[in-house]
């Protein structure tokens with residue numbers, strides 16, 4: 001067993017976790033943070049083929065989830081694992097600027113849902129004609145259906161006035177919090193829990209609903225729950241809103257715009273033909289997804305299954 005408790009981690013790293021002693025309204029922190037998850041490495045620090053495959057699988061099968069939530073509650077220890085994974089993200093100067101507000105009460109969800117409805121109605125006005133009709137048909141949140149909602153915040157002052165590594169790019173604390181959210185998203189997927197990120201919200205109003213103090217920035221509102229199934233493609237792709245950009249279109253060699261590697265090292269020979277061998281992607285019903293918003297469909301990197 002790998003002891004992920006604050007105490008266990010302190011023992012291994014010799015670090016002090018002042019954060020653990022901070023009082024928090026979060027129910028999960030009241031539970032014993034000993035996570036019975038065997039994630040200890042075999043000793044050589046390497047991943048076995050199966051472990052490596054599992055990492056890619058969770059990345060490719062992560063989805064933003066807004067529907068198909070089950071009523072099944074998320075046990076405190078499972079939520080603790082997911083939040084502990086989030087807390088192990090990289091952060092500028094090891095600032096750990098995040099906090100997590102765990103919401104289970106219906107009244108709070110209803111209040112947030114009202115905020116969404118208001119902001120979403122305004123967002124819909126940005127589109128005309130068929131695009132507006134398509135936008136209105138999209139399901140863009142699962143606030144009330146998801147058993148657990150989580151507000152993720154970034155405390156911009158944590159770590160004092162000078163945070164190592166943040167002097168040139170002030171927003172690196174925000175980037176760090178996004179890294180924590182991605183960890184959460186992936187760990188949840190491995191647990192069979194869907195996560196939907198709702199950004200169509202007035203964050204000022206959201207802070208009032210959640211009682212978040214003034215200097216703390218709200219970064220994300222997430223809806224979590226076990227789901228009946230995970231879609232194989234992003235909902236927006238399936239709805240014809242936008243297609244995945246082929247990854248090779250986004251890779252530049254040595255300088256912006258250089259799409260072909262000029263001088264390959266011997267070991268890079270497998271890049272040969274990268275631009276020729278892409279197959280066009282199809283959606284669930286076998287139709288080509290190319291052409292949406294002028295993009296071609298997914299090529300190149302394939303799901304490793």
Ligand SMILES: Cc1cc2nc3c(=O)[nH]c(=O)nc-3n(C[C@H](O)[C@H](O)[C@H](O)COP(=O)(O)O)c2cc1C
Nearest residue numbers: 062063064139140141197198199200233234235236
């Ligand atoms: C910062 C951020 C904000 C998002 N906000 C919303 C949102 O308000 N509503 C929504 O339905 N999806 C939202 N999403 C999810 C994206 O639509 C989704 O990630 C994208 O369509 C790709 O799908 P996938 O996550 O299933 O791969 C957001 C994602 C991110 C990273």
